[in-house]
Amino acid sequence: MASMKLRAAALLSIAALSLTACGSNTDTAADDNAQDAKTVTFTDNDGEKSVQVPAKSVVATDNRTFETLDEWGIKLSAGAVSLMPDTISYTKDKDILDLGSHKEPNLESVVTVDPDLIINGQRYTQHADKFKELAPNATVVSLDPRDGEPFNTELERQVTTLGEIFEKQDEAKKLVDDFEAAQKRVTDAYNTEDTVMGLIASGGELGYSAPSTGRTVGPMFDFLNLTPALEIEDSSTDHEGDDVSVEAIAKSNPDWIIVMDRDAAVAADGADYKPAKDLLENSEALQNVTASKEGHVVVMPADTYTNEGIQTYTEFLNEFADALEAAK
Structure with missing residues (x-):
């Protein structure tokens, strides 16, 4: 009888130890998860x-x-x-x-x-x-x-902050470094005596993207120190650009034209889609401007309108730098 009691006590002790061990493991796992967060x-x-x-x-x-x-x-x-x-x-x-x-x-x-x-x-x-x-x-x-802050540094601030939030600081720094390197390529190759026109292609028409305020293209005039070919009063940030006649664009005779093709991002599958390059090449009024004759027309990446982040600008700036360097 005493032997049976001793056996039962031993079994209870083993069970208690097992439960304690399990509880300890569970607590440890919980502590580890708490430490991970x-x-x-x-x-x-x-x-x-x-x-x-x-x-x-x-x-x-x-x-x-x-x-x-x-x-x-x-x-x-x-x-x-x-x-x-x-x-x-x-x-x-x-x-x-x-x-x-x-x-x-x-x-x-x-x-x-x-x-x-x-x-x-x-x-x-x-x-x-x-x-x-x-x-x-x-x-x-x-x-x-x-508003009121340099657009290029705002793009950098955005990606740097995201790097902090998602613990991707090294990846964020790489994006910023690539962006700044692309900017430097442009400013090193660009002659400030050359005038630049910013345009937006939308609905088969060409709209004017004003320096500083114009959608997508406008901010680049500031951080690249581009010389505007044309400046108008009461310009806007409209996604289709401002209504300026092609004759006025032609009269300004830009040395370079930068185009954001809005339709390429939102209407490229439509039967009426007309690529920005075609609109420029088929415009009689623009045939004799310096930018057209010299082939100094640079179109931003096709998805720019719906993908205006730091990578899109880096890609475009490198393409613009390629064109500027080739023109020297």
Whole structure:
């Protein structure tokens, strides 16, 4: 009888030790997970913010950030997939919830992915407050280029901050270094006596992209110190450019023409699509301007209008530098 009691006590002791060991392992795993998670503090357009990394559910709506997040392998739970060019791999990922275009967004559906991080901006900028209401526990990040700040350094700030948030500082630095190197190539090769015209091709027409304020092309006049061939009053940031006659463009006789082909990004599959290069070559009024005669027309990458991030500008600047260097 005593022997049986001793056996039972021994078995209970072994079971207790096993449970203690299991509990210890579980606690250790929990402690490890707690140690893996950490908080990153950064500054965006609204001020200082914090987010726990790695984020569990990431939403992205800012076109300027899509290529960067894609390159870095950041998994999205939701995003403005409808606004992404097909050069971004997210467009082929059926697991990403599409929030739709900025004009008819499906904002309420964001609650289904329970985001803790929303990279918001550009076409979705006006929806920031709604996101804060729908996902109160999420950190909503805004990194749009700020008015009054140099556009080139704002692009660098954006990618550098994203590098902090996603712990991709080295990758962010590489993007900034490549961008600055491309800028230097242009400024080293460009003769400030040569005049430049910025244009936007949209709807089969050519619009004027004003220095500084014009969509996409305009900011480059500032950070590349380009000499405008034409300056008009009351210019705008319109995505189709300002209405300026081809005769006025021809009269300004630019040495170089930079074109953003909006339709290449949003209407290239349409039967009425006319590439920017064709519009320029088929315009009688522009046949005799210096830029056309010398072949000094540089068209930005086809997906520029929906992919205006630092990589797009770097690609274009290198192509512009190639043309400038070849013209010497």
